[in-house]
Amino acid sequence: MNDVIMITGKVAYQINVDPSIWIFDDRRFDMQDRFPGVDGLGMELAPFLEHARPEEDASRMVIHRREGNPVLLSLEQARSAVLQFAREGKPIRPDGPALLYLTDGGDPTRPISHIERMEIR
Numbered sequence: 001m002n003d004v005i006m007i008t009g010k011v012a013y014q015i016n017v018d019p020s021i022w023i024f025d026d027r028r029f030d031m032q033d034r035f036p037g038v039d040g041l042g043m044e045l046a047p048f049l050e051h052a053r054p055e056e057d058a059s060r061m062v063i064h065r066r067e068g069n070p071v072l073l074s075l076e077q078a079r080s081a082v083l084q085f086a087r088e089g090k091p092i093r094p095d096g097p098a099l100l101y102l103t104d105g106g107d108p109t110r111p112i113s114h115i116e117r118m119e120i121r
Contacts, residue, residue, distance in 0.1 A: 003019065004016045004097070005017040005118060007118045007120065008117055009058070009121055010057070011054050011120050013052050014052070015051055017048050019043075019083065019092070019096070019098040020097065022041070022085045023041070027043055027047065028043055029043075034101075034103070037108070038084070038101070039088060040087035040088070042083060042085065043085060044081075045081045045083055046079045049079055049120075054075060054120045055120075058120045059074065059121070060072060060075060060120070061077075061119065061120055062118070062121060063100065063112055064116050065115055071112050075120070077104055080102075080104060081100050081101060081102055083101075084100075084111065085098045096115075098115060099111035099113050
């Protein structure tokens with residue numbers, strides 16, 4: 001399993017997102033603060049998208065997964081999403097390296113898992 005998630009596509013900079021080092025990041029937060037009943041630590045996806053700098057005409061994100069069908073989101077949904085990178089103090093395994101939670105009414109009991117790459121379109 002690869003612990004790095006690539007952000008590719010219609011971006012100025014293709015970047016590698018490595019959830020295994022987020023434990024040291026001051027932007028991390030307790031998932032229960034935003035998703036009651038969800039244990040672990042999370043980070044907002046928006047700063048990583050900002051670093052990749054999507055092109056002006058980009059409007060969607062396709063989440064490519066190791067298992068399961070790709071997931072299509074609007075870029076606005078992606079900007080407000082949260083990536084969970086740890087639960088019970090450990091990395092997300094085997095369905096990680098991170099789980100994506102939508103903040104616009106997505107089901108917190110069914111996060112998007114097995115993420116390999118996020119392609120901006």
